[in-house]
Structure formats: structure tokens, C-alpha cells
Amino acid sequence: xxxxxxxxxxxxxxxxxxxxxxxxxxxxxxxxxxxxxxxxxxxxxxxxxxxxxxxxxxxxxxxxxxxxxxxxxxxxxxxxxxxxxxxxxxxxxxxxxxxxxxxxxxxxxxxxxxxxxxxxxxxxxxxxxxxxxxxxxxxxxxxxxxxxxxxxxxxxxxxxx
Numbered sequence: 001x002x003x004x005x006x007x008x009x010x011x012x013x014x015x016x017x018x019x020x021x022x023x024x025x026x027x028x029x030x031x032x033x034x035x036x037x038x039x040x041x042x043x044x045x046x047x048x049x050x051x052x053x054x055x056x057x058x059x060x061x062x063x064x065x066x067x068x069x070x071x072x073x074x075x076x077x078x079x080x081x082x083x084x085x086x087x088x089x090x091x092x093x094x095x096x097x098x099x100x101x102x103x104x105x106x107x108x109x110x111x112x113x114x115x116x117x118x119x120x121x122x123x124x125x126x127x128x129x130x131x132x133x134x135x136x137x138x139x140x141x142x143x144x145x146x147x148x149x150x151x152x153x154x155x156x157x158x159x160x161x
Contacts, residue, residue, distance in 0.1 A: 030122050034115040038108065042067060044116075046075050050085060050101050051109055057096045058087070063155030071152075084108060 012018050031041050039047065042065070049064045050056065056064070062072025076099065079085045084105035087097040101109075124132045147153045 027119075027123055030119050034119040034122070035112050036115070039112070042071070043075055043079055044112070046072065047079060047084060047101065047105055047109060050099055051106060054100045055098045057090065058099060059096070060155070061099055062152070066147075066150065066152050066154040068152040079105070 028041055031044075035044065045065045045067070046061060049061055053061065053064065058072060058076055059069050061076070062069045065072065067075070076085060076087065080087055084102055086100050086102055088100075090096045090098050124135070127135055143154075
């Protein structure tokens with residue numbers, strides 16, 4: 001005989017993963033509003049990491065951006081096609097490529113900096129200043145604490161780059 005008890009499901013908006021997905025959707029929308037369509041968010045991440053780590057190899061760069069190596073290779077190829085980065089064979093390891101940002105890539109990052117700051121401000125605008133700091137600290141803690149659960153964990157290069 002079926003019971004008349006209503007099943008209690010956790011509300012969708014009480015699932016952290018759903019809220020994080022929604023926040024990502026909002027962030028991507030604001031990204032294109034503020035930075036335009038020259039780069040995707042992943043291309044921006046790769047190019048900005050590369051600017052801080054010239055000469056890094058492609059696998060290590062993907063690790064710094066916390067994306068899988070296959071996606072990293074595709075993104076680097078696209079950025080090379082756009083003339084924003086260069087790939088050169090590493091003499092002591094001909095299977096790897098050393099990457100460097102081109103002057104055009106550096107200029108583009110500089111042009112996008114104000115938009116990136118506006119993106120951050122807009123995304124965090126619903127929170128008071130103290131809440132923004134707390135949110136960023138907690139979000140960083142959540143990501144760091146779950147890093148190894150990712151299919152593409154953040155990986156710092158062994159050379160300390």
C-alpha cells in the first residue's frame with residue numbers, strides 16, 4: 001500500500017553545484033559584456049597565465065589555468081592562429097613547445113584589463129565589501145579543498161614557475 005508521505009527533495013537552489021553553475025553562467029555573460037568577444041574566458045585565462053610565465057610549456061600552462069591538456073592544446077593553437085602567442089620547440093625536449101605571449105597578445109591583455117576589473121566589480125556588486133572579501137576567501141577555500149576532485153586540477157609547475 002503506497003504511503004501518503006510526500007518525498008522531501010533538496011531544493012535545487014540548495015545544491016551548491018547548481019548555484020556554482022548559475023554563478024558561472026552569470027560570470028560568462030558579464031565577461032562578454034565587459035571584455036567583448038575577442039577572447040573566450042578560457043582563452044583569457046590561458047593568455048593571462050602565459051603573460052606571467054613566459055617560456056612555459058603547454059602542459060604546465062594548462063595546469064596553471066586548471067584546464068585539461070587537450071583543451072589547453074586546442075586553446076593554444078587558436079591563440080597562435082590569432083597571433084597572440086608563439087610556440088617554439090624546446091631544444092632539449094622536441095616533443096614539448098615553449099610558449100610566449102606576442103606583443104599583440106600583451107597589448108590585448110592590457111586593453112582588456114579595465115573590463116576584467118569591471119567584470120569583477122559587477123559580479124560581486126550584490127555583496128557588501130566585507131562580504132566580497134569573505135566570499136572570495138570561502139570560494140578559494142572551496143576550490144582549493146576540492147582541487148584534486150577536478151578532472152583538471154590546478155597544477156603548479158615543478159620548476160616553481
